[in-house]
Each structure stands twice: as C-alpha cells, then as structure tokens.
Amino acid sequence: MKNLNFLVIVFIIFLSFLSIFTFFSISISESPKDLGIILFSSNKTEEKEAEVKRAEETVQKIKNAYNQKLYEKTIDLLKDLPSDFSLTPEENLIISESFLRSGFPERASEFSEKVISVKKGTHEACLANLINIKANIIRGEYKIAKKDLKDFLDSYCDEGLKKEAKILLYFIKELPAEEIKKLDKNLIIKNLGEIYKLRGLYFIKKGELKRAEDDFFTFINVYGTYKEAPELIYQLAEAYFKKDEEKAKTFYELIITNWDGTKEALFSKFRLYQIAYEKSLIKELLPEKTKEDLISFATLIKSKYPEEKIAEEASFMIVKVSFEDKNYFSARKGAIEFFKTYEKSPFIDIVKTYYCKSVSSLFEENYEKKNLSLVIKLEVEDKELFEKTKCGEAYYTLGDIYLNYNFYTKASYCFIRAYELNNREELIPKTLLKLGLLALEDKNLDLFNDIFNFLDKSKYKDSIKDPYYFYLKAFYEGQKDLGSSEYYLNLVLNSTLSEKFKEKLLK
Structure with a gap:
C-alpha cells in the first residue's frame, strides 16, 4: 500500500513537471511570434505619432503664413498634410x-x-x-x-x-x-x-x-489707397508675363516709376532684366552689367523676401545665368542652395542638369590646371549629391581623370557608378568603352570580350566615333584575325589617341 501511494505521488510530481515543461515550451515557441506582433504594433504607433507631429508642425506653418498674409503659401502648405488629418x-x-x-x-x-x-x-x-x-x-x-x-x-x-x-x-x-x-x-x-x-x-x-x-x-x-496699388499692378504684370511680355513690361515699368523702393519695384526690376536676358539669342554678347544686375536683383530677392513666390525663380535664375556665363563655381553653389530650399520645385530637374554639368566642368578645368587636390576635394564634398541628382556625368569625368593618372581601380569605380547613375543615354557607350579599356589594361580578356561584344552589337555601335573604340576594335578583331584589324589599326594611328596606346597596338 505504501509502495502504491509512493508511486501515485511520483506520478503526480511527474505530471506537474510535464505540465510546467509543456507550458514553457508553448510559451517559448510562440513568444517570437507574439514579440513580433508587439514590435510591429510599436513601430506602427511610432510612425503614426511621427506623422501626427509632422502634421501639427505643418498646421503651425499654415497659421504663420496666414498671419503674415501669405495666403497662397497658406493654401500651398495644405498638400503637406496627410489625407486623413482633421x-x-x-x-x-x-x-x-x-x-x-x-x-x-x-x-x-x-x-x-x-x-x-x-x-x-x-x-x-x-x-x-x-x-x-x-x-x-x-x-x-x-x-x-x-x-x-x-x-x-x-x-x-x-x-x-x-x-x-x-x-x-x-x-x-x-x-x-x-x-x-x-x-x-x-x-x-x-x-x-x-x-x-x-x-x-x-x-x-x-x-x-x-x-x-x-x-x-x-x-x-x-x-x-496709393500704397495698395503696386501689389495689384504687380499681380497683373505677373499674369501678363506668361501671356504678353510687352504688356507685362508696361506694368513693371509703371511700378518702378511710381512706387520705386517697394518690394514690387524690386521684383519688377528683376523681371525686366530677366526678359532682356532671355530675349538675347547670344548670351555672350549681352553686356556684363546686365548679367551682374540680374544676379544682384535675384540675390536681393532671395535674401530679403525668401517667402515670396518669386524668390524660387530668382534662385533658379542665379544658377542659370551663372552656368550659361561659365561661372561654374557660382552655378554649383547656387544649385546646392536651391536643392536645400526648393526640393519640390518645377525647376528641380533643370537645376540638377546645371549642377551636374557645372561640377563636371570644374573637374575638367582643374584637371587641365593640374590641380588634382581640388578635384578630390570637390569629389569628397559632393559625393552624396552625385547620388541624389543621379549625376553619372560627374563620375564619368572623374573616371577619365583617374584613368589619365593611371589610377585604374579608382577609374573603374567611377565608370561603374557613371553607368549605374547615368541619366543621359549618350553617356552609356562612352562609359562601356572605358570599362572595356580598363578590363583590357588589367589583362582581364574575358571581361573585355564580354563588354566589347555587348557594345559592338548594341544600338550605339554606329554612333561611336571615339578613338578608344577604334583602339579596342583593333585589339578585339586582332584576337581572331590580324587582317581584319588592320583597318581599325590605321584609324587609331591617325587619331588623337595618346602615343602609349598606339605603341601597344604595334607591339
């Protein structure tokens, strides 16, 4: 009997341990799932709180704009609110x-x-x-x-x-x-x-x-009242500016004559100089004073009246005029400031183009001056912007510079980034050409043949007049048949390609 009682007690203890074990097993097996749900819920809550905070900040901006009587800005800020925000x-x-x-x-x-x-x-x-x-x-x-x-x-x-x-x-x-x-x-x-x-x-x-x-x-x-007139006449002038520039000029001149010293007079002066600039077919023939005054008025608007609608266009004109005047440092600086202030501007794409071409030109100018330190400095400062603006052209120019200095690894990296970021189709064959050249210089014939074979069969083939193409073509054909490469060899020898490449083909 005692033995039976002892067995019963042991059995009960065993069942107890089994229950505890089963409970913990289930808890452990399901806890990751439960934890995932908790974390997901927590993340959603944090996202919602952040969204509400941003919306509240936007509402405050709306109130500030309204208090400043910037009514168009007030309604423009509405689009920054979530659709379900009350x-x-x-x-x-x-x-x-x-x-x-x-x-x-x-x-x-x-x-x-x-x-x-x-x-x-x-x-x-x-x-x-x-x-x-x-x-x-x-x-x-x-x-x-x-x-x-x-x-x-x-x-x-x-x-x-x-x-x-x-x-x-x-x-x-x-x-x-x-x-x-x-x-x-x-x-x-x-x-x-x-x-x-x-x-x-x-x-x-x-x-x-x-x-x-x-x-x-x-x-x-x-x-x-007399003081209220320039604001309304200016709005008329701006409306005519898009339809009838001559009529617009009449109103701009009326404001300058009768209300000089007002902000509308400053805006009108900017517009008159802008019209004169845009009408000139050959910008190089414009007096320097005209361009200087246009940038001066634009800069004053940008600094004194940043909240006004015309400030965005003034900022754009600073970049445009600087770029077209080949003042690439000013164009680059103006573009960087523009990106920070007007992310959603209708001018953003053209400013990206001006920026990209300006940086590429600065690289080329400083390479010609043998100022490699400034090239590297600009590359380091603007690297993130190359990515944001998809400036493949800047990377291509850098690749060329590093290639000329025989920094093949760095050049390869730049050409690869140029190919990946490129937003200009005409850059594709040039980039592939340089990558093929680097593969050949690295004696990676398989990679060279793959790249050149792809390039030679692509839609770009007939548009390539680059001496490097003739050089690679001569080598590519020479692997199979020396006779078929002779035509391209002669093209290379009569081209502007550096002597070191000509010598390599003659070996």
Whole structure:
C-alpha cells in the first residue's frame, strides 16, 4: 500500500513537471511570434505619432503664413498634410479665407461649409457664412448670394457683420443706396473695394486678364489707397508675363516709376532684366552689367523676401545665368542652395542638369590646371549629391581623370557608378568603352570580350566615333584575325589617341 501511494505521488510530481515543461515550451515557441506582433504594433504607433507631429508642425506653418498674409503659401502648405488629418473649425476658417484671398472662391466655399456644419450658432459660423457669400458674389452667383444675404440679415449674427451683409446686398443691386447711407463711409469703401480686389484675383486665376485689369483699376482709383496699388499692378504684370511680355513690361515699368523702393519695384526690376536676358539669342554678347544686375536683383530677392513666390525663380535664375556665363563655381553653389530650399520645385530637374554639368566642368578645368587636390576635394564634398541628382556625368569625368593618372581601380569605380547613375543615354557607350579599356589594361580578356561584344552589337555601335573604340576594335578583331584589324589599326594611328596606346597596338 505504501509502495502504491509512493508511486501515485511520483506520478503526480511527474505530471506537474510535464505540465510546467509543456507550458514553457508553448510559451517559448510562440513568444517570437507574439514579440513580433508587439514590435510591429510599436513601430506602427511610432510612425503614426511621427506623422501626427509632422502634421501639427505643418498646421503651425499654415497659421504663420496666414498671419503674415501669405495666403497662397497658406493654401500651398495644405498638400503637406496627410489625407486623413482633421483640421479644427478655426483652422478650416483660416484655409477658407486664404482660398478666397488667393482667387479660388470655389475652394473657399468648400472649407467654409466645413465650419458652418459643425459650428452652427457661433460667431465662427457667421464668419464662414460671410466668406461663402463673398465667394458666390465673386463667381457671379448673385441669386444664391441674395438668398444667403437675406437669411444672414435675419440671423443671430452680430450687427457689425450684418452691416457688411447690407453692403454686399447693395453691391449686387438688391438694396437701394439710401439703405446704406447711414453706414460708416469707410466701412462701405472697405467692403466694396474688397469685392473688386478679390474678383480681380479670381479673374487672373481664370486667365481673364482684361476683366481683372478693370476690377483692379476700379479698386485703385475709387476704393483703394496709393500704397495698395503696386501689389495689384504687380499681380497683373505677373499674369501678363506668361501671356504678353510687352504688356507685362508696361506694368513693371509703371511700378518702378511710381512706387520705386517697394518690394514690387524690386521684383519688377528683376523681371525686366530677366526678359532682356532671355530675349538675347547670344548670351555672350549681352553686356556684363546686365548679367551682374540680374544676379544682384535675384540675390536681393532671395535674401530679403525668401517667402515670396518669386524668390524660387530668382534662385533658379542665379544658377542659370551663372552656368550659361561659365561661372561654374557660382552655378554649383547656387544649385546646392536651391536643392536645400526648393526640393519640390518645377525647376528641380533643370537645376540638377546645371549642377551636374557645372561640377563636371570644374573637374575638367582643374584637371587641365593640374590641380588634382581640388578635384578630390570637390569629389569628397559632393559625393552624396552625385547620388541624389543621379549625376553619372560627374563620375564619368572623374573616371577619365583617374584613368589619365593611371589610377585604374579608382577609374573603374567611377565608370561603374557613371553607368549605374547615368541619366543621359549618350553617356552609356562612352562609359562601356572605358570599362572595356580598363578590363583590357588589367589583362582581364574575358571581361573585355564580354563588354566589347555587348557594345559592338548594341544600338550605339554606329554612333561611336571615339578613338578608344577604334583602339579596342583593333585589339578585339586582332584576337581572331590580324587582317581584319588592320583597318581599325590605321584609324587609331591617325587619331588623337595618346602615343602609349598606339605603341601597344604595334607591339
């Protein structure tokens, strides 16, 4: 009996250990999976938090731009927000007004409706309603505006806003003049003038420049002040700049004559010099003073008014003029600054081209001056930019330099990077040619034959007039038949190829 009890106890202990072992086995086998889920969840949370933080920073930028009355920048920043990010009613109100003041009444109505739908019975809803009404008036939707104005006047909104509503009702000819005579004269001038100004901006966005011109000059001559004129005339000039440069020049000159010293006068001077520069077919014949003044005005705009839309184009012109004037150091410097400031610019691709060609030219110039230390310095400083801009040309030029110095390993690396990064098709056969040459110099005949065989059968074959091609072709054919290589041998001997390569073929 005692033995039986002892066996039972042992069996129970065994089962206990088995249960513990099984539990830990399952836990251990499944813990990596559970841990993976936890880590994945943690990463997703961190990504979401980072996204929210970036969005909040963008919202602050939106508010800053609005407070500086940079309305176009305000609405431009919207695209940096995630599609599922919710703005507060107050923020939607800012966006709505910014669209209205940028010449986009439809979008202004869209955002004002977002405020009205959630803030009924509040002052914010009243402001949003008024924006919506102005948007309809600007678009010529007078019937809708009339109904909304009548409802507004019967609403809870404060008397100050209702006075504005009466003036708007008068503007659409639905209220006799006697009804607004009791109102403050300055309030009438302010509100009527605002509609002409906002409608002029709307017509500019639609490309109806004559109507915009009529509205702007009505504002300037009847409702506006002397100080307000250059901003509107400049906007007209900018609109004509894309369609009729001669008409644009008239407005730019008008600003410079009457409002010299304003930022619009500086922008106008830049435009006039830009027009003169672009019209010149032979840039070398332009007076140096013209190019210097253009860069000077562009630099001043860039430093003094970096937030203005024209600053981007001014920055671009600094790079363009410097490059076309063969001032490659200035072009390179301007391009690097441009990349840092205007990553999403429509000019970015052409600036990359100017940068790449400028750096390549600097390499060539300093190689000719035997200034290899500066070549290496520029390579080290700009290596990351070569990758970002896919500047295969710079690597190709470096490869040529290192090849001429007999640094074959370094040259091979540069030619390989040139081939991988290349965004210019004409560079492909030249790069393969140099890689084939290096394979031959390294006595790697299998690699040489593979590269040259591919090149010789490619679509580039007939376009290659490089002496190196004749040199490699002579060697390639000479491996099979000396007679067939004779033609290419003569081409090499009569070419500009260095004597050391000619001697190698004659051995």
